[in-house]
Amino acid sequence: MKLSAMRALLREEGIRLTRSLGQNFLHDANQLRRIVALADLAPGERILEVGPGLGPLTEQLLAAGARVLAVEADRRLVRLLRQRWPDEPRLELLEADALAWLRQEPRDWRGWKLVANLPYSVASPLLVELALSTHPPAAMVVTVQKEVAARLAAGPGGRDYGVLSLLVQARYLPGRSFTIPRTCFHPPPKVESVCLRLDRRERTVVPEADLPAFRELVRTVFAQRRKQLATVLRARRPAAAVEAVFRELGLPPRIRPEAVDLETFARLASWWAKSEDAGR
Numbered sequence: 001m002k003l004s005a006m007r008a009l010l011r012e013e014g015i016r017l018t019r020s021l022g023q024n025f026l027h028d029a030n031q032l033r034r035i036v037a038l039a040d041l042a043p044g045e046r047i048l049e050v051g052p053g054l055g056p057l058t059e060q061l062l063a064a065g066a067r068v069l070a071v072e073a074d075r076r077l078v079r080l081l082r083q084r085w086p087d088e089p090r091l092e093l094l095e096a097d098a099l100a101w102l103r104q105e106p107r108d109w110r111g112w113k114l115v116a117n118l119p120y121s122v123a124s125p126l127l128v129e130l131a132l133s134t135h136p137p138a139a140m141v142v143t144v145q146k147e148v149a150a151r152l153a154a155g156p157g158g159r160d161y162g163v164l165s166l167l168v169q170a171r172y173l174p175g176r177s178f179t180i181p182r183t184c185f186h187p188p189p190k191v192e193s194v195c196l197r198l199d200r201r202e203r204t205v206v207p208e209a210d211l212p213a214f215r216e217l218v219r220t221v222f223a224q225r226r227k228q229l230a231t232v233l234r235a236r237r238p239a240a241a242v243e244a245v246f247r248e249l250g251l252p253p254r255i256r257p258e259a260v261d262l263e264t265f266a267r268l269a270s271w272w273a274k275s276e277d278a279g280r
Contacts, residue, residue, distance in 0.1 A: 001056045003027045006186055009054065015076050017187065023074070025053045026117050026143065028184035031195075036060045038176060038197050039115045039141040048109070048137065050098040050116040050126065055081050057117055062090060066115075071098040073119075098122065102129050109133060114140040120189070123148055124164055131168045131198075132211055140172065140198040149177060149194035156261045162225065166218045169262055170206045172198040206266045214269035221257040228254050237275050245271045 006027050010017070017023040026032060035057065041047070043065030052058045052070040054077065061068050067090045072078050078095040085091050094101070099122050114130060114137050123144045130136055144152070147160075153174035154160035177196040182188040206214045221232045230253060233242045246253065249264055260268075 001027055001054060001059070002029075003186055006054060006056075009080070013076065013080065018074070023053065023119065024185040024187060024189045025056065026180070026185055027056060028180075029056075031180050031184050032057055032060045034178060035115065035117075035141060035143065035195050036064050038178075038195060039113060039139070041066050041113075041115075046112045048112050048114045048116070050114070050122075051119040052081060053077055053117075055084055057115070058085075058091065061115060062088065066090070068092070069094065071096055071101060073097050099126050099129060102126065102133070106133060108135040109137040110135045112137045114142065116141075117143040120145055120148075124151075127152070127198075128164065128167045131171045132215065134208070136171055136200055138200050141195065142198070143180060143193050143195045145189075146179065146192040146194050149196045152196060152198065153177070156259055158258070161258050163218050163222045166262060166265055167215060168198065170211070170214065170266070171204070172200055175199055205262055206269060210266070210269045210273060213273035214266065217269050217272045218265060225257050227256070229257050229260060230254075232257070237272070241271075241275050245275075 006025060017025075039047075041061070041064045045066050047061050047066045047068045049058060049061065049068055049070045052072050055070075058068055058070055058081070069092045070081065071094045072081065073096065075095055078093060081093050085093075109130065118126060123142070127140065127142065130140065148164070150160040151162060151164045152168055154162070154165045175197040177194050180193040180195060182190075182192055185193070220236065221229060224232050229251070230242055230246060245268065249267060251260070251264070
């Protein structure tokens with residue numbers, strides 16, 4: 001859908017886009033094709049699309065032979081999408097808040113891919129929700145704010161490394177990405193965007209049973225990321241237990257959370273759960 005057609009349709013329908021819903025619609029055909037190419041779709045593949053808007057990416061996904069479940073929160077846009085594809089058997093449209101729906105309706109996503117220009121307002125919590133679900137998608141190809149993409153792909157030692165990096169990378173490996181200029185969206189956002197591919201790990205780094213402890217631990221220590229890790233842990237666990245696990249894992253006494261890698265956090269999460277059970 002060209003920008004002129006997008007503007008005309010919105011004007012004819014009297015629709016004003018809502019910033020609180022993160023409504024910045026990608027209209028550049030070349031960028032849309034790059035997203036679909038990065039998703040590497042096979043005919044008949046099942047795709048979850050969150051925030052289809054007026055359907056420019058939906059159109060490309062259907063043209064690639066995919067079966068699409070599109071979740072849109074804006075009732076006005078759902079009506080337009082249903083008018084555009086009244087009898088498309090490979091498209092299911094759902095009017096819902098995607099994040100709330102994912103939390104209320106757990107399902108097996110193993111045979112699916114998430115391919116979406118995610119609304120900026122829900123991108124991070126939605127990716128965490130899917131990544132830590134019992135059966136997450138095989139891959140996630142998402143367009144997000146540049147700073148969010150940086151956090152998703154970050155490794156230990158940098159300022160971008162933190163809660164989002166660890167919670168998503170517990171299940172996914174960051175892969176290829178490309179930048180999408182602001183001018184490719186309507187209306188243009190204030191920041192640049194990046195399309196990033198995340199592939200589900202073949203080997204689980206954090207066991208399913210440890211995920212609640214892992215989530216709590218990561219959020220706890222990065223809430224005070226400038227403090228030394230041992231200082232933060234001693235506020236919640238016995239000092240002797242903290243010293244013992246530091247010796248076991250070979251951690252320097254003054255290490256900060258941002259310098260600890262995913263595998264070590266996974267081992268710490270197991271200890272965190274057990275030490276909690278033991279009490280202080």
